[in-house]
Amino acid sequence: MPNAVSPIRLIPLGWLLLGIASVQAAQETLLEDQRQTQQGLIESRKRPAPVVHETSDQSTTSPPQLTDVPKPSDSDSPSIVRPDAEGIPRERFYSAGRRAEPSLWALLNGARYAELDREIERLRREDPAWEPPAELLHWLRHHLQLAARPQPSQRTAVPASKPAPTPQQSRTLAYERDVAAAARLQRQGRSESALERLAPWETRIRKTRDVDRSMLLAWIRLGAGQVEQALADFRRSSTWRPNAEAARGELLALRRLGRDAELMAIAEPLVARWPNLRQTAMDTLRAAATDRREQGDYETAGRLLDVALALDATDRATRQLMAWNDFKREQWREAAGRFQSLYREQRDEDSARGLTLSLGRLGAQSELADLAKPDDGPLNRLWRQERAREDYDTKRFVNARHRDPESFTDLAGIDSHSLLTGLSLSWRSGESGMARLRDWRLPILIQEYRHGAVSVQARIERVDLDAGTPAPGRLVGSPTADPAAPYPFAPTTTLDDGLRPELQIGREDRLSWKAVLGLTPTQGELSPSPHGSLTLSQAGRAGAWSAKLEQSPVRESLLSYTGLRDPYTGDTWGQVHRRGVSLQGWRTLTPTWTIAGSLQAHAYTGHEVADNHGFASRVSLGYDLAQSGFDYIGLGPFIDYRHFDRNLSHFTYGHGGYYSPQQDVGIGLSLNFQTEEGRPWLVRGTFHTGWRRQVQDSSPWFPLSPDGRHHPSQEDSGLAAGFVLEGVWRLSPHWQLSGSAFIDHSPDFEQGGVMFLLRYQFEPRRALFSDDLRASVSFD
Structure with a gap:
């Protein structure tokens, strides 16, 4: 059939129609997808999509991002x-x-x-x-x-009209807006601005009993310094609805107001109701106790801390504060017990320092040593440092350097060996050939050897003594019936080229000691005689004492020092020694007043000299003037007294030629000072002035064999004054120059002297201390 369509030809046409249908379906699907997508976008602007949060410790992904959504930042969310x-x-x-x-x-x-x-x-x-x-x-x-943006209509860009809010709604919105603004300002620390936004709504907050807003107002007022009003708000909020936050604010407000009794009364009941307030209550009680301690009210601080310990007896911070408060209350044994318990739990420096200081105030040095020696923590270190500091404060500089060389670098070389050389001149007024004396020592040679706290000093001096020539007829020796007759023997008036050796050894420690052994000068009328002394001393920050047992020459005249030859008989007599004890000490009475005193009791003996006994005492008060540049400077009154059984001050046979009044009373004012330690130079001195009365009784010409003849009595009174100055200068790291001078004027006599010493130290020195004052000249 020619007109028939072949099935084979129809196949391409079918495929073509099928493709057109597929394209049309795909276009319809795409349009539907676009419509649904647009509708979804519109709907997303109307309501939010559910958001599922992810905790920071489980998620590593970021939340979904939306169009024009701002990224979060720290500045957008300030913390409260x-x-x-x-x-x-x-x-x-x-x-x-x-x-x-x-x-x-x-x-x-x-x-x-x-x-x-x-x-x-x-x-x-x-x-x-x-x-x-x-x-x-x-x-x-x-x-x-x-939500705050205007929402455009889906059909037109003209916004939809909204009904006007009612006055009640407007007021509510304004209220919420001001509350939010106040909270934001409060989080930013702008309490005054926050208060301006929220204060107008206070009546509304009270009427509505809005607990949350009332609490916000209370915190804002507390930040703005309106503590009384904040306390009232916290208490009102708690009445409306009891809560822990209101109780917390009440604790803080009471602490800020200093109302300690109320704070102590409510702390335990609040913690019993809200256990999470325990830390807040503890902190406020400790803070209040700290405030009272700074004001010196240690009793109230102790009561506050008792309440804190009742909340938590194991809290370490509270126990430490209580221990220091006990220390301030001078309850040193209780403080030591607390610090020791704290140190057993944790070997920290604060507890170690408290234990060291507490036992130090108790004087329990041996107890502290027993605890510190086996310790390898801060207690041992602080104990050594405290001992070094005490040594430094009490002038035991060698010990301070050895115990803690890192803290006392200026003491380097303080224990160096050294050589000294110098001269001295001292003089005493009196009648020529008798009481007058000139004492030259040139040269003075000294070698010092130090081994730790032990020092050895060898000293030798060349001595020249000059008493002057007595006038004819003066009562010297054993005058006959006619004292004006010529002397059969030349009277002794000088001592030339005498040598005086001396050895001194001592040890510096808490109980220091020093021993001295020497001889009187050679070339005298009498052979040299030994003399010596042993001194024990102890010094602390609040006081010091020393005791001296001695046999010492009386260096007031040629007769008392080395002896004279009787110009009538040729016999020798004199060379007086005193044997006895001397005690002296000082102690602080208050931070500004110090009392000092001395007591001496001696027996006086000499070759062909009558025996005698003497007693002397002195008491003084010193007020600390606290001047910069001085280690100490004190001004205060003094009174002293001196008495001897017999007046043996004359120069006839049997007398000793030394001042021995039956009454010597002085009263006056003295100034004592020393410049700062650790400087290139140092000066120490005393000035005194006052009134003195001196009485010397009549005495026989020959005390050992009285013949009825007597020296007349003597009484003097009037102004007395004097000074003693000592100084040392650092010439170079190895060389020092030290010197001293003194003058003592009284109604009966005058005396004075000067001394200079040049010192070479084998180790270099960085600074000078009172231990370097080597030059000291005086009459005994």
Whole structure:
């Protein structure tokens, strides 16, 4: 059939029709997809898609991103800043706020944004350590911004008209807006601005008993310094609905107001009701106790700390504060016990220092040593440092250097061996050939050897003595019936080229000692005689004492020192020694007043000299003038007294030629000072002035064999004054120059002297100390 279509020809046509149908279906599918996509986009602007949050410790992916959604930043979510924020323990990090996070995400997915914002603010106040997840804040801000934007109509760009809000709705919106703004400003630390936004709504807050807003107002007022009003708000909120946050604010406000009695009264009941307030209560009680301690009210501080310990007897910070408070109250035994208990638990420096100081105040040095010696922690180190500091303060410089060389670098070389040379001149007034004396010592040679705290000093001096020539007829020796007759023997008037050796050894420690052994000068009328002394001393920060047992030459005249030859008989007599004890000491009475005193009792004996006994005492007060540049400087009154059984001051046979009044009383004012230690130079001195009365009784010509003839009595009174100055100068790291001078004027006599010494030290020195004052000249 020619007109018939072959089936084979129809196959391409079928495929063509099938392709056209497929393209049309695909176009319809694409249009439907575009319509649905546009509709989905429109719907997404009307309501949020559910958001499933992921915790930071499980998810590593980012939340889905939407068109024109701002990225979250730290500045968009400022953390709340609450006045007097307390430290929150780690166990609270996953408390109220963390547990509420699932419900917060549910509010977000339910589009309840205003309620979600309020809930976040409430949780921030309740749990200050908690911060909402960053993703949650991000989506909340995003949807709030979308809600605030005008929504265009789907059919036209003209916004749809909305009904005007009622006055009540406007007021409610303004209220919510100001509350949110106030909370934001409060978190930023702008309490004054926050208060301006929220204060106008105070009446509404009270009428509606809005606890959350009342709490916010209270925290804002606390931050703005309106503590009384903040306390009232906290208490009002607690009345409406008791809660831990209001109780916390009440504790903080009471502490700020200094109302310690109320704070102590409520602390335990509040903690019993809300155990999570324990740390806040402890912190406020400790802070209040610290304030009272700084004001010197240690008793109130102790009561506050007792309440804190009742809340938690194991709290270390409270126990440490109580220990220091006991120390301030001078309850040193209780303080030492607390510090020792703390140090057993944890070997920290604060407890070690408290234990060291407490036992030091108790004078329990041996107890402290027993605890510190086996210790390899800070107690041992502080004990050694404290001993070194005490040595330094009490002038035991060698010990201070050996115990703690790192802290006292200026003491380097203080224990160096040294050589000294110099001269001295001393003089005493009186009648020529008798009481007058000139004492030259040239040269003076000294070698010092130091081994740790032990020092050895060898000294030798060349001595020249000059008493002058007695006038004819003076009562010297054994005058006959005619004292004006010529002397059969030349009277002794000088001593030339005498040598005086001396050896001194001592040890510096808490109980220091010094021993001296020497001879009187050679070339005298009498052979040299030995003399010596032993001195024990102890010094502390609050006082010092020393005791001296001695046999010493009386160096007041040629007769008393080396003896004379009788110009009538040729016999020799004199060379007086005193044997006895001397005590002296000082002690602080108050931080500004010091009392000092001395007591001496001696027996006086000599060759062919009558025996005698003497007693002397002195008491003085010193007021600390506290001047910069001085180690000490004190001014105060003094009174002294001196008495001898017999007047043996004359120069006839049997007399000793030394001042021995039956009454010598002085009263006056003295100034004592020393410049600062550790300088290139140092000066120490005493000035005194006052009134003195001196009485010397009549005495026989020959005390050993009286013949009825007597020297007349003598009484003098009037002005007395004098000074003693000592100084040392650092010429170079190895060389020092020291010197001294003194003058003593009284109604009956005058005396004075000067001395200079040049010292070479084998080790270099950086500074000078009172231990370097080597030159000292005086009459005994």
